[in-house]
Amino acid sequence: MMKLIFEITKEDRRSVRLPMSTIPSFNIPKEYARGQRPHLPEVSKIDLVRHYTALSLRTHGVDNGFYPLGSCTMKYNPKVNEKTASLVGFTNIHPLQSAQETQGALELMYDLKTMLCEITGMYDMTMQPAAGAHGEWTGLMMMKKYHEMRGDTQKRVILVPDSAHGTNPASAHVAGFDVKSIPSAADGGVDLEALRDAVGDDTAGLMLTNPNTLGIFESRIVEMAKIVHEAGGLLYYDGANLNAIMGQVRPGDMGFDVIHLNLHKTFSTPHGGGGPGSGPVGCAKRLAQFLPTPNVEKKGDTYFLQHDNEDSIGSVKSFYGHFLTLVRAYTYILSLGADGLSDASRIAVLNANYMMARLKDTYTVPFNGLCMHEFVMTAQKLKEETGISAMDVAKALLDEGIHPPTVYFPLIVKEAMMVEPTETESIETLDHACDVLLSIARIAKEDPQQLHDAPVTTVISRLDEVEAARNPILRYSISL
């Protein structure tokens, strides 16, 4: 059993010391002083290093193997990004240094936003939001303000397709909107009729990712935009799926008014075990006045932070965003350039279609036709025939060192497995994963118990998640 850091703690061990100081000691006023000191770990350097090294070895990342986690764009994270993000000129500047002293940082942010605006077809952009969901909320607050400023106070409803990611309805709700769900049509796209029925005076906007979470391009997007715009609503683009369309089509040109990007997906910044991400929000000209403050601007050859903007929705974060994440995304865009970004999308789509073509006879694909950068397949038939669920397939993949696809999402597909290979994977890797998936389907018929028991090569087998939620143990109890 892997010990917790608290379980290798020993009173009086320590590994870091400060320089001697010749400054006198000052007393802490008793009435404010802490009673008992927190029980932080006390470990030696070598044990510290071994402990967290061991934890790293119990963690699977892109560097360890294929990671086709749908909707998450687990592409290669270039090492040069880490190098640039660790330059002292970036890591050691205080956010409250003057603009004059931080021209390099501001130029980078300005350059990045200019390029992201070009990629998305947007007019202006904020770098502040911390992640995709945060970007959604930010964009929605801008939409809210837009309607408010026009006196459209009845615009309280955000339309969200039933295939949408959970953050979309949640963000709309947190932003104070009512959420109306739009069903999908038989082809997996938004049902135009249903959309027409749903829009009305109260429509503040529609949130959409395109391609949608089924990996299908919403080919009726122009009509959809028209319907929503005619009702006085705005179109919000969830940029999580931008990896499909860079250089092919721009959200701005499709009619979207607001967009957030996930730099930690499309732009190769590492996911860090769950974050930090970065969710810049871009918008059309008519919404630019509502962008959060401060925003980075340029005057002549000088870059500065514009703090004053009366119509802004205000600040959504301390300081200016996840700067070091921006450095990584900027490094990536410079590396790829226009053609590289376009190639990335084209090959991402090629890879997904290739895997789909190889798998669709075995794992059903609920909607026919080509996919974009990802596709959803289902284990439903497999389950009916063999009792093997998407979760079982996922666990069996673990035994082969492959990270499973996203399972049980989107919710509208039963036993869904959402596969996003990304462009950085080779045909050999895809073939291997397909072979493994096909063999799992065979084993499901021949020896389903083997799959129910999976995984067996991992450091631990399936965990009791129900028990964890029923009797939550959320911290280690330090007994002294």
Add this chain to the structure above:
Amino acid sequence: MMKLIFEITKEDRRSVRLPMSTIPSFNIPKEYARGQRPHLPEVSKIDLVRHYTALSLRTHGVDNGFYPLGSCTMKYNPKVNEKTASLVGFTNIHPLQSAQETQGALELMYDLKTMLCEITGMYDMTMQPAAGAHGEWTGLMMMKKYHEMRGDTQKRVILVPDSAHGTNPASAHVAGFDVKSIPSAADGGVDLEALRDAVGDDTAGLMLTNPNTLGIFESRIVEMAKIVHEAGGLLYYDGANLNAIMGQVRPGDMGFDVIHLNLHKTFSTPHGGGGPGSGPVGCAKRLAQFLPTPNVEKKGDTYFLQHDNEDSIGSVKSFYGHFLTLVRAYTYILSLGADGLSDASRIAVLNANYMMARLKDTYTVPFNGLCMHEFVMTAQKLKEETGISAMDVAKALLDEGIHPPTVYFPLIVKEAMMVEPTETESIETLDHACDVLLSIARIAKEDPQQLHDAPVTTVISRLDEVEAARNPILRYSISL
């Protein structure tokens, strides 16, 4: 099976590009041009990263667990050393820049040699040698020159105790000396009588590590020095075991004339899978004139490389030594200081004695008494009783994530296991290793086959080394 990088190679894949160039292309003269281009790998970035990441995961280092490999001082390698060794001001300076432009590097080398001289009680030192064995050879060449300059051409014999490390006799041989082996006495130290018998007019010197490779301090060292010196010989100190004596006793004070250090052992520079090491050689005043050139010197406040030294044995290496390794050792010495170095030795000795005390009833210790920073125990009795050899014990340790001690060295102890815990290991780690070793001894009696089969948790089981040597396959054959 883990593929070789050549087995994931595919024509035309590439992962690194150069900037465009506007410089014209020049032809390679045909008569000198290469025929067929070498078949270097062609892999994508992600595959490159996964391949070498996977190889790293098949490699056990100090950061992965206890590594009591005797005579190798596998102590904790501080991360700060890696940070200082990667400062651009060190990594990006050309060795042929002027002294004026490299004052920082020269000052570091000078400071380091001054401190190492103080620690060892030597008069001057060279930083050039690349490793311990290289240092031995360098020191021996200085001894040779010393005798030559005095006209003592008959001094052709180097005395080496039979417990010595293989590099000692090998270095002496490569340096052109004859080697005479000195037997050990019953207490594990050099047999004074045998030494007296061995010395003579032809004695160029004695090579010794003290404590010796049995981990025993040669307490008769003063007499030994006298015997050798009186015969006109010199005393060479193999510094591999300096970790036992820093701040306790200095080789110079014991009577040694020449010494090499293993910075990659005592001074915590990482072993890197087998090197680079660094083997500075220090010497008494009367030998200083023979040190290799160039050597770093100081004049006023200025540091410089002294290239001219008529009596020098010459250069033993390109440039000035393993500079980045020196940076690490310097960082380490600054971190520990006088007391820290002394503590390191004291605790290294404590740890070794503790383990010996816990193990000596089970694994025989061939020589009684206390040990220094390491000790040798033997599986001989175990083998007689159970058939389990030192090698079997070693392989069983692998299954517990512990790197085995050095086995079958020193040669004078049958079924030797040489244990060097080092000072950076905690009592918990030592206790765990002792528990495992004791339980292996129990299993040897109860179920020896289990140990013959070990290791079973590793990526591969025991390899056929005989076959490897008989039909050597030393490279992958690239078939096209």
Add this chain to the structure above:
Amino acid sequence: MTGYIPHTNEDIQKMLDVIGVDDIDALFLNLPDAVKQKGRLNIPEGRSEIEVLDRLNELADKNTVYKTIFRGAGAYNHFIPSVVSSLASRSEFLTAYTPYQPEISQGILQAMFEYQTMICELTGLEVSNASVYDGANAAAEAAVMCMTRKRSDIAISDAVNPQIIAVLKSWSKASGAQIRIVPQVDYKTDMDAIAGIMGDDCAALIMQSPNYYGVVEDMQQASDITHDLGGYFVASVNPTSLMLFQAPGEYGADIAVGEGQPLGNPLAFGGPYLGFMAATEKMMRKLPGRIVGQSHDKEGRRGYVLTLQAREQHIRRERASSNVCSNQAHAALTATIYMAAMGKRGLYDVAKRCYDNAHYLKEQLCKIDGVSCNYHPFFHEFMTSGVDGKKLNQKLSDQGILGPFEVESSLLWCTTELNNKDDIDKVVSIAREVMT
């Protein structure tokens, strides 16, 4: 192919054959022609790594890096042991995502569990989540946790970091809740004003201690007042200060939030940092964001999973009270390793050194004629007035020192363990010069 793509032309052809299309363009036929992109994107051509590094180095070099820093105001210049980034930057940690598959993510899950434990220890509270975006968003999420139909307004002290107040105000526009500001007197929250402003219909009071001006507030009193009024008490705290000063759990806070940057994350021009949140057990199921819980497998082996997911957006969708998905996992991991590296005593030493340095600096500055200070208890930041900030900061900058932050016409100073007596004496003597 450009970029990080492994495909050879042959690979592409083979894949197209399997798919059954002629070329890659055919995969994009669903895109309406009308909106399809015609030309290339108007961004520069891709560059080689050599050129990219040149450009990034050029930008980095345009920033002024100070070795000596006397500025805080929400971002603190602490020492980060080398071991922290060595370990946190292990590529397994960096290139993993949210641990949806616990069996191959035990490492990051366990680290998060350790993080939650450390945050509970620091704050003296019972439960913690696995981080939110930053300290300001943590405060806003805390506010949301406290709101009910009946009590939706939030009171916040004017002495809280203005960025937190600003973010809270942005948030409030979503729900229409009002933000009520409790005034400060001389850089300290006016305790006497709390009751009047909160009344009996306020969801919570948010106070910060040490507050924006560095002053250690009377949190016990504020907490008692708030609870008497039936509201929740939310404490925004500096984690380092908790080694010395009363913990939120000790003065009865219901929720503690804060900016975790001081725990091993670099200044980095403002981010990424991390927001930490801890609460009483009662509020557990209201906590937003990811939470890791302990469980066991079939063989009874201890393990960790993401838990209480029923709260989260992907399950609850529009009924979720928070939309957090990606959080600050890696920054939290860094904080975890930092706390483990510094340890109980090391982090205490850091806090005490910050404290001593600041008190010494203030003592010295206040001796200068014309400099005025107040005498509230403080941690490692304090205000002075009477000095010409522009002039002083220019002089300090000339000496390679980043001086105090100008807050209106006063100065907000900060010291950490990275300032030493020589630095401080130098600053004092420059300040003295400026005053004469």
Add this chain to the structure above:
Amino acid sequence: MTGYIPHTNEDIQKMLDVIGVDDIDALFLNLPDAVKQKGRLNIPEGRSEIEVLDRLNELADKNTVYKTIFRGAGAYNHFIPSVVSSLASRSEFLTAYTPYQPEISQGILQAMFEYQTMICELTGLEVSNASVYDGANAAAEAAVMCMTRKRSDIAISDAVNPQIIAVLKSWSKASGAQIRIVPQVDYKTDMDAIAGIMGDDCAALIMQSPNYYGVVEDMQQASDITHDLGGYFVASVNPTSLMLFQAPGEYGADIAVGEGQPLGNPLAFGGPYLGFMAATEKMMRKLPGRIVGQSHDKEGRRGYVLTLQAREQHIRRERASSNVCSNQAHAALTATIYMAAMGKRGLYDVAKRCYDNAHYLKEQLCKIDGVSCNYHPFFHEFMTSGVDGKKLNQKLSDQGILGPFEVESSLLWCTTELNNKDDIDKVVSIAREVMT
């Protein structure tokens, strides 16, 4: 306890009890009193990491770092992709030692096996060891491989890097073998002199190509002459150049050696670098140092082990022909990852860029009145004379450029792929200025 020691006082006491002594001093009673150290070592007290970093930064800052470098002469400023150090610095690689236990060392063993294969590919020879200390020592080890009782003298061209000659001379003092120098004419080995100097009793001829002055030698001819005389032919080569120029295997060299630094190892003021060695299969058992071989386990799985150990010092002791123990494993690992990262085409591009840049530079320089050049084929280094080196280098240095290396009164220039046209044109124009 100071340093990296985990022991608490209690731990120490417990351990002393088990050992059965009163204090740690008791463990040192074997040390003769007469020589035991009395006081403290006269070196400074231990410093905190903050102070250590300050000091090392201070030293690093005292060195002049040039972005633009036109100097080689044995150490070459190549581009090292970020991925190389990211991977090579994985702590498993760094903190392991020689893979004595193959079952837990398959990673480093396989990497060494890949290294050996790459070196064989580069040199066109059949076997390679796993590295020796540096290029100079590789040459010396090669000499030893060639020596026999009857033929112990070694011939070496005067156009070989003087450091190699110097090390060889130091080596020769061990055995008493003579080093015979083959003269150069105008920076090229005098082919006509070889036979006379070697006679029929020389063990080997060591030639370097491109030689110290950058000139590509006629290795085929030298090899043929040497073999006709019954000697071994040892080629010292620049690994990058082998992408363009004849491989040692192609011109019949028996042994190829060289400095591996250009393969991804930084300049680093001269080290650590690595010496590579490859030879014909016939000489396999004479190769010094570590060698990795392929084998298999009981289950038939392919694996790697240190092999041919019977050659080595720890088995053969005073009968070993080499004493190498620790080698340059990590530098070789770095070279391996570098070669894999650059790949067949990438390394070719590097070589060709080096070549083109150097030829362009030479062309431009030679147009300047008063600058003289010779017209031998060369790779990426060449000599000019007629320019005042001191003056030129000072001017270049003022512009942030490290100029050519002064060899007597001439200049040895070098370009790599890191020089671009702008740099080169700038250097040429500065050279022109200096000449007028």
